[in-house]
Amino acid sequence: MDVLCTTCGEPWDVYHLRHDAIHETDLDHAEAKAWSRLSPQLRLSQRYRDKFKAAGYEFGTSIMNVLRCPACPKGAQPDPDKAVLKAGIVEILGDDEDGIAATLEDLRL
Numbered sequence: 001m002d003v004l005c006t007t008c009g010e011p012w013d014v015y016h017l018r019h020d021a022i023h024e025t026d027l028d029h030a031e032a033k034a035w036s037r038l039s040p041q042l043r044l045s046q047r048y049r050d051k052f053k054a055a056g057y058e059f060g061t062s063i064m065n066v067l068r069c070p071a072c073p074k075g076a077q078p079d080p081d082k083a084v085l086k087a088g089i090v091e092i093l094g095d096d097e098d099g100i101a102a103t104l105e106d107l108r109l
């Protein structure tokens with residue numbers, strides 16, 4: 001399953017977001033591995049958001065909701081309509097990451 005970046009439309013594989021993207025940050029291997037086992041909320045605590053941001057990723061309230069990614073052109077901004085829609089879907093589906101990913105993929109978001 002792929003979800004699309006809200007800013008540039010780049011497709012991101014859900015497995016990559018869950019397991020590999022964290023290894024693009026400067027976290028050491030053990031902490032990056034441990035990150036995958038954290039709850040959805042802890043995975044997006046400020047510490048990890050900062051690490052992801054340095055690697056080019058920004059997420060909404062779920063890692064399934066990619067607001068900006070390493071493929072984004074410099075200075076590009078998220079599509080505001082898509083951002084609102086995606087935030088709403090994530091809010092409705094909560095921690096159901098598979099449901100969020102499937103819904104975003106169905107809607108090509």
Ligand SMILES: [Zn+2]
Nearest residue numbers: 005008069072
């Ligand atoms: Zn992007």
